[in-house]
Amino acid sequence: NAGVTQTPKFRILKIGQSMTLQCAQDMNHNYMYWYRQDPGMGLKLIYYSVGAGITDKGEVPNGYNVSRSTTEDFPLRLELAAPSQTSVYFCASDGEANTEAFFGQGTRLTVV
Amino acid sequence: EDQVTQSPEALRLQEGESSSLNCSYTVSGLRGLFWYRQDPGKGPEFLFTLYSAGEEKEKERLKATLTKKESFLHITAPKPEDSATYLCAVQAKSGGYNKLIFGAGTRLAVHP
Numbered sequence: 044n045a046g047v048t049q050t051p052k053f054r055i056l057k058i059g060q061s062m063t064l065q066c067a068q069d070m071n072h073n074y075m076y077w078y079r080q081d082p083g084m085g086l087k088l089i090y091y092s093v094g095a096g097i098t099d100k101g102e103v104p105n106g107y108n109v110s111r112s113t114t115e116d117f118p119l120r121l122e123l124a125a126p127s128q129t130s131v132y133f134c135a136s137d138g139e140a141n142t143e144a145f146f147g148q149g150t151r152l153t154v155v
Numbered sequence: 156e157d158q159v160t161q162s163p164e165a166l167r168l169q170e171g172e173s174s175s176l177n178c179s180y181t182v183s184g185l186r187g188l189f190w191y192r193q194d195p196g197k198g199p200e201f202l203f204t205l206y207s208a209g210e211e212k213e214k215e216r217l218k219a220t221l222t223k224k225e226s227f228l229h230i231t232a233p234k235p236e237d238s239a240t241y242l243c244a245v246q247a248k249s250g251g252y253n254k255l256i257f258g259a260g261t262r263l264a265v266h267p
Contacts, residue, residue, distance in 0.1 A: 047198070085159065085242070085257030086199075101254070133198050142187075144255075146198030 045069055049134050049147035056124040056154045064119040064150050066134030074137050075117040076101075076144065077109065079130040086133065092117055124154045157182040161243050161258035168265050171232050176261045178243030179225040186253055187246040188226050190219050192239045193260065199242055233265045 050065045068075065073094045078086040088101030092111040106128060108120040117136075121128060131151050137144040162177045180188070187206050191199035203212045205221040212219050216237065218229045228241055240260040246253050 083259055085259050143201045148198050
């Protein structure tokens with residue numbers, strides 16, 4: 044039982060490039076979330092999903108897209124990377140909305 | 156505006172020196188308050204959920220309490236392995252989902 048797995052752990056992107064951050068969970072959770080964490084700031088919700096095929100925007104969705112074709116996977120897509128997207132990204136899941144959420148190890152992204 | 160403020164930003168303790176971390180919040184319609192522990196380079200790890208004023212929960216050297224305006228995380232006789240960032244989050248109703256609003260965290264360092 045691996046929990047929530049994120050890949051890659053680290054990535055450097057050039058301005059304007061695109062990439063997909065992968066997130067997979069093996070706990071059969073319906074709810075999945077993407078957060079970003081900036082130094083000295085709380086985690087900010089980017090997108091969330093309440094089940095396969097259902098996604099919605101969080102607090103800071105601009106510049107990102109998501110999809111949820113299966114219960115297990117919730118990839119985050121960055122189009123046209125900008126320096127403001129330099130951050131640490133966390134994926135999380137839980138069995139009910141915002142209860143005991145399990146977080147992945149994070150992806151540290153730098154846009155130069 | 157919904158807001159979570161944690162204090163202090165950083166705390167240095169000697170091993171065995173008990174103290175408390177504070178999480179104050181303003182939110183309309185609190186549904187729950189969560190405490191997480193985050194180690195460097197890792198994702199947050201769930202500690203406690205509190206739902207109503209007067210509620211208390213304990214785990215080893217940690218005890219979380221909740222009032223109508225704030226929560227405290229009491230650390231009794233801390234050890235160096237308690238060093239971490241402690242995050243507080245409140246759950247509030249927002250549109251169609253229960254959003255989690257995170258504080259910026261308290262960085263705790265326990266020295267032998």
